[in-house]
Amino acid sequence: MSQSSKSPNVPTSADVARLAGVSRATVSYVLNNAAAVRISEPTRRKVREAAEELGYVPHAAARSLRAGHTRIVLLPTSHVPVGPLYSAFLNELQWALRRLDYTVVQYGSLGLNGDEAARAWAELRPVAVISLGEIALSPHNVATLKRAGARAVITLGPAGVPGAHALVMDQAEIGARAAGHLLERGRRRIGVVVPREAGLELFSGPRLAGARSVAGAEVEEVPLAHTEESAAELAARWRPLGLDAVFAYNDEYAMLLMRALQDAGLRIPEDVAVMGADDLLIGRLLRPRLSTVRLEMPTGDHLASLVDRAVREPSEITERNDLMAALVVPREST
Amino acid sequence: MSQSSKSPNVPTSADVARLAGVSRATVSYVLNNAAAVRISEPTRRKVREAAEELGYVPHAAARSLRAGHTRIVLLPTSHVPVGPLYSAFLNELQWALRRLDYTVVQYGSLGLNGDEAARAWAELRPVAVISLGEIALSPHNVATLKRAGARAVITLGPAGVPGAHALVMDQAEIGARAAGHLLERGRRRIGVVVPREAGLELFSGPRLAGARSVAGAEVEEVPLAHTEESAAELAARWRPLGLDAVFAYNDEYAMLLMRALQDAGLRIPEDVAVMGADDLLIGRLLRPRLSTVRLEMPTGDHLASLVDRAVREPSEITERNDLMAALVVPREST
């Protein structure tokens, strides 16, 4: 009944063995090029041909169950629109990890809290987890992952988590740099755009706090959704706010708002200085060109090798924190 | 030696059983709320507490090995910059699939050919594969996946693949619609931008071919990289090309080129009509506003339920093809 309707015939190594007229052990040796054992060339050929004929593909779960560990690197994603530079970084990272023979698995985790996420990830027994910051991981969550066999848990979030390696990406510094630049330009009353979209709090919160931390700046929080309507609505009630500058979370929000302000008759940067973050290409396409804060991401290769070292020798690298730098790119909008 | 340095103590259901003073079977029943069997409340509590105390997390590989099948839906990604509308779609899809209790696994597959990819995916024994078109799948590849237990292989590419469900996303129609619109506007000599970036051929090829297929249009292929330098270089040698319109693959390339053309002193749309695709928000931020072709994607919910039906009853839906529509959105640049 609950026969779980087995697919008619997923070929197993036993099928290959039968067809080749050898034992399952031999099949395993041949297909994995086992060095510790010598198999005659004719046998090898027979096995290879049988495998080919059946279209045999080994069962990853069975293999790792036997091995006692996986080569899975888990990359949680909630797919928030953090921008192209992020995608490029992910690309690089995946490449680099694959070269090191890891299996990169992106696990869509949006809408999960720390506990749920840690559990779900732990079920896959990844050898490493690289949490890019979409999910706030507690020390307890990190412990769960480690207990489940993760030899490296790396966070790229705004703050280090006890027990995890941390690549501290100081989002606060981005806000601080932006506010500092605006002060240099003679501005005082700075609006800081905070996206209305959910899921970006881990980034937007620290960016706002960073701006607030700068002495001499009067910071006002300004919510904005990523739509033209929202931007127009904000622009319409801009003047009473009495702000002479705005730092807009990132370039996409900045451009959206800048255009709306222009359409409302405000001059950039004379009436309002506008500043973005992330240094997207499109920021250079609008006029005036958008000033921005660029975050120096670690290269994918760098992070991949960090993961690899952590996996090979967990004790050695544990708890080391790297810091990323933020850089102001002044252009015409400030 | 090859002791595979077992992590000191990943807790197993046997550990939980021991601590609770019951058998592994009972642990399994309790933790899975098995309906077919009645367990006393005190026992349940003991088991739950033991599991909690040890931080027990079941081993997904072991479970699916036993079950004979997984609930994994594999979503290959090569992370090419196809645009935000794509990301939004992916988001929706993941949500919808999770609601249906599938585990969505994105598998970074860039740089793999069809054979390599199919093998790598098959090792995970996914119950369904949704190939968004980054990788060209042959009928043989589809067969490999099916043999490995995939009950649904869905392609969203430009063409249907025998053996797979296909959601035909007719990229050619996008090109045709763009060219048609430009002809209506009185243009004849149309440049079609083809990205220099690798990995987009499956999209750009058909878009170019679609434009070529329109009677009355003289189409010229125009390579362009996604950088300001490339755009400036192209703009500098634009006039001799004698083109009075350009269809630029998507909005991002279109905006990049449009800005470069403007900087080179050409008027849009008087001297050159510019057209994009994908209807990105930023296309409305530049002046003139960008005309574009929007592709009506299926909703994530729709696709998720298609997957679910295919998994439950493969025979029923097999080989049905859905078609997506392309829609011209005329604005100021044409």
Added chain:
DNA sequence: TTGAAAGCGGTACCAG
């Protein structure tokens, strides 16, 4: 050079 067999962690029969 090859084969037999143990066992990785769970689940679900069947007995008790």
Added chain:
DNA sequence: CTGGTACCGCTTTCAA
């Protein structure tokens, strides 16, 4: 109501 046990597919000793 609970425990013993036979698997799932694969790797890896140990013997032959």
